[in-house]
Amino acid sequence: MEATKATATAKNLVFYPFLYVIWSDAVLRDQEWQTLQSIIRDFTWMEKEDKATLLTKVTQGNAPDRQEIAHWFATVKAVVLGGAEYNNLADISLALAKKELPADWVKENGRQLAKDLQKLEENLGIVGRSAIYRFKEDHPTQTTAHGTEMAFSVEELARFLDGDQAGIIRKVKSLIQKPAFDYVDPGDLAVYREQVLIWCKIVADAGFGKIGYPRAQGGEGDMEAYFSVMETLSYRDLSMVIKFGVQFGLWGMSILSLGTEKHHAKYLPKIGTLELPGCFAMTETNHGSNVRGIETTATYHHRDKTFTIHTPHRLARKEYIGNAALHGRMATVFAKLIIDGTDYGVSAFIVPLRDENGSTLPGIHIEDCGRKMGLNGVDNGLISFDQVIVPLENMLDRFAKVNEQGEFETPIASDNKRFFTMLGTLVGGRIGIPRSAIAASKSGLAIAIRYGDQRRQFGPEGGEEVPILNYRMHQRRLMPLLAKTYAGHFAMQYMTKRFMKRKESEMQELEALAAGLKSYITWNTTATLQECREACGGKGYLSENRIDALKNDTEIYTTFEGDNTVLMQLVAKSRLSAYRDQFENMNFFTIVTYVASKTKTSLTEKNPLIVRNTDESHLTDPDFQLNAFDYRASDLVDSAARRMRRLIGDGMDPFDAFNVCQHHFVNVGKAFIEKVVLEQFIHAVKTSKGQSYEKVLKKLCDLYALHTIEENKGWYLEQGYLEGVKTKAIRKLINQLCWEIRKDAVPLVNAFDIPEACLSAPILTKQSS
């Protein structure tokens, strides 16, 4: 009788693994408690009395106490740690039975017991292999074992990224990591703005401001170096970068591009040293994107050979003008030239704003734009002119002038064409901004990826916590952005080289390219920094970790130097007019020269064997990738041209037709730019042949290509260019690439070679404290 009792209790013991899981985790419903009980009642290998005892343990509301749970846990754990491998709870139950119950009984009932308990396990939905780890002391997994590897030379890749600009980049980096450039709190606008001015002065003193100006004016005539400076400075404070860009780029370059020798000689030397801070006053409150419509007037008086600069009404004030609120002494002002009551279109004039003491001059009214979302170290202002008189020589007269007889003279008779030609000479701004944006993306990714490599959270049952970058979702969030940033880097190197070697006949194309890349890259930067913020969680929200500044300072990059959405439409329009229309001209499709056609390639590509080809070798073949990008770029512009013709043919007003297709046009612009970006990435991979970093660049390039295809997979599926099996294979390969690139991710951001003093995020160091 005694023995029977012991066995009886012991029989309940086989149920311990289940009791533990049920009471420590599960939340059973009324129905489920009943099912559980009825399954137990059906056990053929358990006596009625034992069942009764067991049933009390699995009764809703009749919770065990802590000691009992601890006892179950300890008993099960002793078995699990015994050495054997178990695949489910029923296995453990059987082992418990073998250990504690008479061998005869086990021989007779063991099989049924295991079968019944397995059924129960399935019914409860317990994933036994996972639950078992509750009772183990270690839990090695692939996810845990994953991590950073050093598969290539970071130094070599860094050198490759810098290319022939390594020298100037090194100089700028060595300057900006000095303590003089330590970040300041942006809370007090006055303090921050003064600091940014001081920084710009240091940078100018080092000779970086004038580097792009002609040697005759003290510069080095090296515009490529100027862009490298702007990009590299962007690893530090971005207000400094924009103030730098306003002074040496917008203000100085407007003198250089729109003025003539006399202006260059008089102003550039002082601009290049920051002795003469100035502004670029084009945008007005009522005319930002549609800048051709500005209303400021410059009325010529032949008697005294002067212009009167005037703001006709409040909404025609110059707005958002950098350097205006505090430091600017002069401005390049865009205004409609009026001679004898005739409007000769927009020209640019040098207008003094302040005297040497910083007091505004008579007729100049300046209002501070106040606090902004970011870039608070830049003193933006609103300027209005109340009959301000400037001498004839202050007209920037490269493209138009007033002659000795007081007559208007110009080599470009059309006011439109002249205006857009003027704008075209300022295209450099659309190169500087995306290059700065790329640097900001690099900083954000360096912070988020290095943090993700250190930060541990959650882990397998019974195992240690895992670096969050080992999670597939975290990789999915950051790795494609890393690939896009590398892609953007190579694309902007290409853009810069094209710009340096530009010919007159390429200007429309280069303007479209610069505008498209500016939009594409700055949008990516916004998205990248958003993801970096979220990926760093609460730490990403603290200003000290710098994503705040990076994100908010670059936020306006998508708007200034041309609103991205407008620019993408202009890119599309320039594609449809085959670059035969002035780039900036938003006249709504006066010229559509694009002839829609289905190319042979696209027909070939819809070959059923290809639309379903899921081989990795095919998906990573640059020919497939390029063809996919090219197909999309061509098809979208084709269909846009056809659609426009059809709508207009059907009698719709061209402006309305344009509006109907507007969304389509933005996609035309994007697809075109993506194609250019992929081409350059593939070219960079080719160039790195045989180098230690070739493989990782190829992976990044594949990720860029496939991820972009995935972003547009709805379109590809709609077109029948890809079938579902292939898009699924692409998704899988992207996941795999993310998983693999994760190992290289820290070296890849280290190859950006951003000075630690510039990154400055305490989360990158505090972890170890």
Next chain:
Amino acid sequence: MEATKATATAKNLVFYPFLYVIWSDAVLRDQEWQTLQSIIRDFTWMEKEDKATLLTKVTQGNAPDRQEIAHWFATVKAVVLGGAEYNNLADISLALAKKELPADWVKENGRQLAKDLQKLEENLGIVGRSAIYRFKEDHPTQTTAHGTEMAFSVEELARFLDGDQAGIIRKVKSLIQKPAFDYVDPGDLAVYREQVLIWCKIVADAGFGKIGYPRAQGGEGDMEAYFSVMETLSYRDLSMVIKFGVQFGLWGMSILSLGTEKHHAKYLPKIGTLELPGCFAMTETNHGSNVRGIETTATYHHRDKTFTIHTPHRLARKEYIGNAALHGRMATVFAKLIIDGTDYGVSAFIVPLRDENGSTLPGIHIEDCGRKMGLNGVDNGLISFDQVIVPLENMLDRFAKVNEQGEFETPIASDNKRFFTMLGTLVGGRIGIPRSAIAASKSGLAIAIRYGDQRRQFGPEGGEEVPILNYRMHQRRLMPLLAKTYAGHFAMQYMTKRFMKRKESEMQELEALAAGLKSYITWNTTATLQECREACGGKGYLSENRIDALKNDTEIYTTFEGDNTVLMQLVAKSRLSAYRDQFENMNFFTIVTYVASKTKTSLTEKNPLIVRNTDESHLTDPDFQLNAFDYRASDLVDSAARRMRRLIGDGMDPFDAFNVCQHHFVNVGKAFIEKVVLEQFIHAVKTSKGQSYEKVLKKLCDLYALHTIEENKGWYLEQGYLEGVKTKAIRKLINQLCWEIRKDAVPLVNAFDIPEACLSAPILTKQSS
């Protein structure tokens, strides 16, 4: 001879429309100049001499002067304004010929002339109907004529949105539009934080802080009203809202939910009046999402019946704690309870932080988190405890206590389960945050949409500038977000009602619902405010227009109260375990009860007639929409369950399997929540039957449904649930809905009834100044 010459010149005159367009806009290439010349040479109706003259006018580099262009323009304009309608430039040329050349000549040559010039027009790609408007003085288009209409009663819709909470909402609105709540510059943290404290005090004085507390403690026992207060306050400063939430929600509700009668009586009255400012100290530096792993200890000493609260190391400090840096006097501190060396899991303790003068108490070390991306009116801090002693009674003992004998007692024996049950009682925070987020989205949309309705930029050739909201792209950017915000509004009303009527047995489900909606809605808010910023251009970047604060303050909503990505995985997990696992428990799939199955419905839906059905009546049928959402939600959870089983069956460690499927799980969570949101939107439309706003709500609901389907169209196409013809029809219908809803957009944001003093954006008023 004289007459002949005149005719000769006049023949060139028919070419004026072309000359004007070529020289004022087009940028011809070398090749194109040649083509143009060769076409002219082939004119049979022009004498050699005339051709020679004309050819000089179309020679690259031989630009006309301004007077000549003006003459062409004036000549053409005179004809165009003559009254007749012209469809292309060749038509105008013919009219010029008829006007200026001998009738005989025209009779003989007119036909060929028109034919030749039409060919030329096509060759140059000139869209004649567009180019003609250069010469007109007015250009009416559908796009120009579009605008705001008043098709429903804004007041009635506002009443419908407020529902039975109208009373409390009205009271809060009337308070927060007072000048005492005028915004302050966030630059000076000290000033801003004091101001926010003052605002909270005013709100508390009005009785809104304690409104959710029991009547016995001075409240009104109205949690629903509490949520309405939090949402409505969010039209004002969001730092105030979060400080309000920390004080009355987190701090007060932790006492209410985790403590017992003695704590309620002692603390709640003073908390509800803000006499006793406090903190909620759960998160630690090393444990945010995985909060179960916190390391702060509370060691019990039975001799003197006290706990010693201690921070074992720097990375176990409580971090980001609101109210900690300056104002908090006490905190609910989560710590592991240790009795006689045994760890009894996490419990909560009331720990005094500061004396009445605000000085920190012995053993308390507080560090200021400093400036943040937003919410700078909230004083977040890091707290560490150096052997701080608190009495036994300070343990919040609803779920566990130390009894008279110094023994641990609890009704929930499992530490895990008890911890997650404790967290579950705090689910209200996950309702307050998305409701605040919805209000922020509403504010952002009110600003961006009203601005878009006023702001004009570009327009048809020769016509006036058009409100930017008339552009399809602008509509595409904002209208779906307006629909999502309405959708979120109804979903959160549903969530709140479910919460108010909650039963114990529904808790796992409600926690999943709250977490999923919190993630879905706060992510939408981030995306919405991003788009609003860009849609307002430079104006959106100025802090005065408030998108800065709205965007940066809500940025952390996606992280706090649970990281969105983690929460979506938990939602998925709760779906796979059929709500049988404690919601917050991120043990990686110990329980998967979901039984994968292909439902009949989904098979039916793949009927070829349906997957290609593009009828508008079908696409706007709630049954189709719900089925599509349901199919996706079901299929994703089905396939996730199958995938998990397969991977584990193939021998993969369950944690690794979880990791492989992580991206999939996030989609499971999202799809489930989207289904719930659509159901509630459809319900709201039904409820509004017969009302003036029924139609517009139906349109918004259709836009929400179709836009969400479009966002996932890649998936639907992959699955064969939709075919390309149908996704294209959906895109077209979305564009149409955006176009139509644009007319209602201003009334729709006005129906949010946000006090003007709260919106406060100068761009909404300055336009007219």
